[in-house]
Amino acid sequence: MSKRDFQGLNCSIAQALDQIGEHWTLMILRNAFHGVRRFEDFQKQLSISPTILSARLKKLTNNNILRKEKNKKDGRSIEYRLTEKGLDIYPILIAMLDWGEKYAPSTEGERIRLVDRKEGRPVRPVRVLADDGRPLTPRDVTVLPGDGTDDILQNLIDHRENRKS
Amino acid sequence: MSKRDFQGLNCSIAQALDQIGEHWTLMILRNAFHGVRRFEDFQKQLSISPTILSARLKKLTNNNILRKEKNKKDGRSIEYRLTEKGLDIYPILIAMLDWGEKYAPSTEGERIRLVDRKEGRPVRPVRVLADDGRPLTPRDVTVLPGDGTDDILQNLIDHRENRKS
Numbered sequence: 001m002s003k004r005d006f007q008g009l010n011c012s013i014a015q016a017l018d019q020i021g022e023h024w025t026l027m028i029l030r031n032a033f034h035g036v037r038r039f040e041d042f043q044k045q046l047s048i049s050p051t052i053l054s055a056r057l058k059k060l061t062n063n064n065i066l067r068k069e070k071n072k073k074d075g076r077s078i079e080y081r082l083t084e085k086g087l088d089i090y091p092i093l094i095a096m097l098d099w100g101e102k103y104a105p106s107t108e109g110e111r112i113r114l115v116d117r118k119e120g121r122p123v124r125p126v127r128v129l130a131d132d133g134r135p136l137t138p139r140d141v142t143v144l145p146g147d148g149t150d151d152i153l154q155n156l157i158d159h160r161e162n163r164k165s
Numbered sequence: 166m167s168k169r170d171f172q173g174l175n176c177s178i179a180q181a182l183d184q185i186g187e188h189w190t191l192m193i194l195r196n197a198f199h200g201v202r203r204f205e206d207f208q209k210q211l212s213i214s215p216t217i218l219s220a221r222l223k224k225l226t227n228n229n230i231l232r233k234e235k236n237k238k239d240g241r242s243i244e245y246r247l248t249e250k251g252l253d254i255y256p257i258l259i260a261m262l263d264w265g266e267k268y269a270p271s272t273e274g275e276r277i278r279l280v281d282r283k284e285g286r287p288v289r290p291v292r293v294l295a296d297d298g299r300p301l302t303p304r305d306v307t308v309l310p311g312d313g314t315d316d317i318l319q320n321l322i323d324h325r326e327n328r329k330s
Contacts, residue, residue: 011192011265012265015268027182089264090293090302098177103184106312110311111175112314112322116295118295121296126256128255130284140281142282143278146277
């Protein structure tokens with residue numbers, strides 16, 4: 001299957017997808033956030049082929065989203081742990097969790113509840129916020145080009161702003 | 166290519182990925198948020214094959230993320246517009262944009278700037294927040310099962326909480 005990757009596209013979302021958008025990658029990261037670290041545990045809990053798991057872990061490690069290290073206790077077995085770059089994927093995953101829970105709920109009820117450890121209260125749904133904390137819809141946001149904008153992106157920005165006016 | 170979908174997995178993130186995780190889908194939605202509505206415009210701006218674009222738009226429409234309607238001016242040409250469910254994908258995309266901009270920046274500078282239309286100030290980076298507005302890291306969050314938790318998810322939650330204690 002020939003599949004163009006997004007690497008060449010000058011777009012932050014494309015760049016993110018290029019690193020974490022492949023089939024299974026976000027599920028592997030979900031498990032990493034749940035504290036899964038060993039190859040066998042990822043494989044067992046996700047029921048995926050070792051070939052795919054191996055390829056995904058390799059790419060995640062190459063991109064410094066996971067790092068490989070030896071288990072501290074036995075000094076031998078390999079563990080995959082989230083780097084700081086990997087931990088920063090948390091808002092993306094929780095935004096997906098919120099959306100999935102809202103629009104594809106289980107008939108049995110809530111699948112999972114996220115609670116602030118300190119205060120014991122539910123975590124807020126992930127939103128786009130203004131500097132003063134107001135929730136923003138796409139209509140409340142103006143998109144401006146920066147120094148890294150290229151013609152394709154500029155075209156898209158113009159498209160959007162023309163549509164609005 | 167045999168590719169298991171995530172539909173059967175009792176996980177909100179898997180459910181989200183099942184609807185928006187296919188190759189190109191989030192790029193199509195990115196363009197929809199930029200105000201792109203017509204098949205030809207999606208195709209031109211993303212340079213993707215009409216076959217793939219058509220399949221993705223069909224799935225997005227079937228899942229009520231986009232809706233098809235006739236252009237109000239000519240009463241004939243078809244437009245694809247975000248539904249409320251589609252608009253709720255905004256925090257996911259902006260969280261990806263933030264991450265891509267931080268970890269895969271353009272050497273030329275910022276690709277895009279999001280500004281609060283009302284106050285003219287930059288939009289906040291997307292974060293996971295406590296009820297009182299504190300930013301939360303994965304370590305600050307306890308994961309609890311709900312009525313919709315199944316054995317696989319329970320196992321994962323136990324894994325996580327054992328790891329922490």
